[in-house]
Amino acid sequence: xxxxxxxxxxxxxxxxxxxxxxxxxxxxxxxxxxxxxxxxxxxxxxxxxxxxxxxxxxxxxxxxxxxxxxxxxxxxxxxxxxxxxxxxxxxxxxxxxxxxxxxxxxxxxxxxxxxxxxxxxxxxxxxxxxxxxxxxxxxxxxxxxxxxxxxxxxxxxxxxxxxxxxxxxxxxxxxxxxxxxxxxxxxxxxxxxxxxxxxxxxxxxxxxxxxxxxxxxxxxxxxxxxxxxxxxxxxxxxxxxxxxxxxxxxxxxxxxxxxxxxxxxxxxxxxxxxxxxxxxxxxxxxxxxxxxxxxxxxxxxxxxxxxxxxxxxxxxxxxxxxxxxxxxxxxxxxxxxxxxxxxxxxxxxxxxxxxxxxxxxxxxxxxxxxxxxxxxxxxxxx
Amino acid sequence: xxxxxxxxxxxxxxxxxxxxxxxxxxxxxxxxxxxxxxxxxxxxxxxxxxxxxxxxxxxxxxxxxxxxxxxxxxxxxxxxxxxxxxxxxxxxxxxxxxxxxxxxxxxxxxxxxxxxxxxxxxxxxxxxxxxxxxxxxxxxxxxxxxxxxxxxxxxxxxxxxxxxxxxxxxxxxxxxxxxxxxxxxxxxxxxxxxxxxxxxxxxxxxxxxxxxxxxxxxxxxxxxxxxxxxxxxxxxxxxxxxxxxxxxxxxxxxxxxxxxxxxxxxxxxxxxxxxxxxxxxxxxxxxxxxxxxxxxxxxxxxxxxxxxxxxxxxxxxxxxxxxxxxxxxxxxxxxxxxxxxxxxxxxxxxxxxxxxxxxxxxxxxxxxxxxxxxxxxxxxxxxxxxxxxxxxxxxxxxxxxxxxxxxxxxxxxxxxxxxxxxxxxxxxxxxxxxxxx
Numbered sequence: 051x052x053x054x055x056x057x058x059x060x061x062x063x064x065x066x067x068x069x070x071x072x073x074x075x076x077x078x079x080x081x082x083x084x085x086x087x088x089x090x091x092x093x094x095x096x097x098x099x100x101x102x103x104x105x106x107x108x109x110x111x112x113x114x115x116x117x118x119x120x121x122x123x124x125x126x127x128x129x130x131x132x133x134x135x136x137x138x139x140x141x142x143x144x145x146x147x148x149x150x151x152x153x154x155x156x157x158x159x160x161x162x163x164x165x166x167x168x169x170x171x172x173x174x175x176x177x178x179x180x181x182x183x184x185x186x187x188x189x190x191x192x193x194x195x196x197x198x199x200x201x202x203x204x205x206x207x208x209x210x211x212x213x214x215x216x217x218x219x220x221x222x223x224x225x226x227x228x229x230x231x232x233x234x235x236x237x238x239x240x241x242x243x244x245x246x247x248x249x250x251x252x253x254x255x256x257x258x259x260x261x262x263x264x265x266x267x268x269x270x271x272x273x274x275x276x277x278x279x280x281x282x283x284x285x286x287x288x289x290x291x292x293x294x295x296x297x298x299x300x301x302x303x304x305x306x307x308x309x310x311x312x313x314x315x316x317x318x319x320x321x322x323x324x325x326x327x328x329x330x331x332x333x334x335x336x337x338x339x340x341x342x343x344x345x346x347x348x349x350x351x352x353x354x355x356x357x358x359x360x361x362x363x364x365x366x367x368x369x370x371x372x373x374x375x376x377x378x379x380x381x382x383x384x385x386x387x388x389x390x391x392x393x394x395x396x397x398x399x400x401x402x403x404x405x406x407x408x409x410x411x412x413x414x415x416x417x418x419x420x421x422x423x424x425x426x427x428x429x430x431x432x
Numbered sequence: 433x434x435x436x437x438x439x440x441x442x443x444x445x446x447x448x449x450x451x452x453x454x455x456x457x458x459x460x461x462x463x464x465x466x467x468x469x470x471x472x473x474x475x476x477x478x479x480x481x482x483x484x485x486x487x488x489x490x491x492x493x494x495x496x497x498x499x500x501x502x503x504x505x506x507x508x509x510x511x512x513x514x515x516x517x518x519x520x521x522x523x524x525x526x527x528x529x530x531x532x533x534x535x536x537x538x539x540x541x542x543x544x545x546x547x548x549x550x551x552x553x554x555x556x557x558x559x560x561x562x563x564x565x566x567x568x569x570x571x572x573x574x575x576x577x578x579x580x581x582x583x584x585x586x587x588x589x590x591x592x593x594x595x596x597x598x599x600x601x602x603x604x605x606x607x608x609x610x611x612x613x614x615x616x617x618x619x620x621x622x623x624x625x626x627x628x629x630x631x632x633x634x635x636x637x638x639x640x641x642x643x644x645x646x647x648x649x650x651x652x653x654x655x656x657x658x659x660x661x662x663x664x665x666x667x668x669x670x671x672x673x674x675x676x677x678x679x680x681x682x683x684x685x686x687x688x689x690x691x692x693x694x695x696x697x698x699x700x701x702x703x704x705x706x707x708x709x710x711x712x713x714x715x716x717x718x719x720x721x722x723x724x725x726x727x728x729x730x731x732x733x734x735x736x737x738x739x740x741x742x743x744x745x746x747x748x749x750x751x752x753x754x755x756x757x758x759x760x761x762x763x764x765x766x767x768x769x770x771x772x773x774x775x776x777x778x779x780x781x782x783x784x785x786x787x788x789x790x791x792x793x794x795x796x797x798x799x800x801x802x803x804x805x806x807x808x809x810x811x812x813x814x815x816x817x818x819x820x821x822x823x824x825x826x827x828x829x830x831x832x833x834x835x836x837x838x839x840x841x842x843x844x845x846x847x848x849x850x851x852x853x854x855x856x857x858x859x860x861x862x863x864x865x866x867x868x869x
Contacts (some may be wrong), residue, residue, distance in 0.1 A: 111820075112820060112823075112824060113820050113821060113824070114820055115808050115816055115819055115820050117521060117808075117810045117813070117816065118813070118817075144582050146557050147556055147557050147782070147813055147814065147817045148557075150782070150817065150818075151785075151817060151818060151821075154784050154785055154786075154818060154821065155785075155821055157784070158785075158786065158821060167783060167784070169582060169583055169584040169597070171580055171582070171600070172554050172555075172560070172580040172582050173554065173560075173578065173579070173580035173604060176580070176604055176607065177607070178600055178603045178604055178607070179580075181596075181600075182583070182596060182597075182599075182600040185594070185596035185597075186596075189594070346561065347557045347561070350554070350560040350561060350564045350576070350578060351560070351564060351575075351576040351577065351578060353564065375519075377521075378521050380521075380522060380523075380556075380557040380558055380813050381557045381558075381561070383518065383519040383521070383522050384518075384522065384557075384558060384561035384562075384564075384565060385561070386517065386519075387516055387517030387518060388565070388568065390517065
């Protein structure tokens, strides 16, 4: 069953088009994980995240100045090239300015007829954030109702919460297997699975994930896990890179397994559930998005991410962390020196890599290999 | 040959004196038991003024620009910030500022004065992070409060100004007052706050009126001079001396218009710019003047610290009228200030480039602009966001547009010769002739 995630990942457009034909319902593309998918599920609309294609492109230059991140340009390129022409709407919640450009340019040049920008609060550590977000959700709901052609009730919202929480729960249960000394799932497979969440209907993802969870109970991989690596940083769905470093051990290098990540494609996205003990579903959803593991652009005045990263590193017993950043990603660039220092002060060696749309496989392999060797080496030569 | 009479601004020496005093005040605040505050130029700087008349600011953006103007010092700052681990594509002001702290060197001499607390706002990805890191670099014992102003666009770009959005910003201000009392041990004085709040409104309104006068032909002000004048809004718009200065400036510029005094005596064509200039290379504006070209300003210089309203129906851009009366309670003052600042023109493009394109087009048409020069500024993510779409939108609306790439604060990313060559080509396309050497 685990191969199903890769299939969904590679055939996301076919899946989504087929879903639309099959259900007769609408699909909205979103650009950042601060969009409350619960509200879209409540309206029987499928929310799908637009991730990178990792293909070189030459269509965004007139629309986005080159100092903005390659991910936002890759996202926009897919819109401009018409790969998502089947969408019924697009939406973005306030997070980084990079993705905002992808969204607004898409809105200007490929507007599918419905678009919405949600002013998700930045000051999530303020007690004012939740009441503000609830009011914003009410405005969003009105717009979503126009698209869906139906009213959204509290029961609908509770259904949306359940749909999302069920997937979050099973994802965390599957991640538990990665804590094992010899994880039965590789980082590559885990990344396929994490990304497949964005491309599929959560109700169709869930039974497959449940099946995979059962499989993992007895699954044994015929490989040496090598060093246990954590990936930390900005948006990352670069499966090619993960696959490359996880096969280094097959070539007389120090091997490794990616056992945990802190990205908005992985744990920052699914780790936190909506608290169903809160009566008002809108309040419960707002509380969840305000208190979830933050994007660095919202992680102030306290840098709360550090403790959460460290906790993951400890729980998953990592030997080292590769700090990954999309080139030009300002939010992460403002955090990285402090993330690295904090991890190193806590005994976790780090290595920094700056990513673009396509991975320079050779140099990245050499650099990662060198880092893995430092994890293997004696601490003091003399 | 000059077509129009020209003369220096009479208030120029006063402007210099006020600016120098501002930076010295911050440096010497502790000598008399005063409070030092650091924060963004866009911070709601009126709020901390309720702590007393001895509260002195340094604001990061004009400070970073001052560093950039001193290129050797800026290079030192950049080195220090990058050696610490910060990426060189981050905001150039921020790197100058962090570099100053790391080096412990104040751009105006001596060691970098440590702030008692940081008070900022957040709309671009970096604003609150700037001071989060500055506090950390200062040793981790400088507390930070930042107000999220990313509460949505202002009408006419949204159907209405939803009250919960204004309240969100105002409530954060109210919370910050309690926080400041706690961290400083001072009792907050509402009367001082109301005064500062009104000064803020007065200075940002008056600045917009000054910029309106540049519709005149010949333009009474050129943008290089405007940079030295708009800066007071970025230093501290709630400062009474600065609000008074803007009123004096308004009178003087009105008089220049009445007498037909030009800033560029041989004005033959008018351009407007966008985003911050490359501060270490302001001579590019003098270069334009050799062609008889005056840069009349920009949405940036008009709307960063000036309050305007865009009229969609008439494609007009006019100063936002001041409220009819002053606030009488703390809550009223916070709501008034929040609503006033959420209408800031330079906040609107954060939500959609189309909003900025409309305002820029209104400036181009109403200030009789012949061409638009966009600075693709690698040094500022916040003001470069959407700039490529602005170019397309302005072209669609019949404007002549050129771009050049540079950096407001990092001289390593600016090529003077290449930029001047691009200017030559653009100005020739406007029908101007290259001046003889």
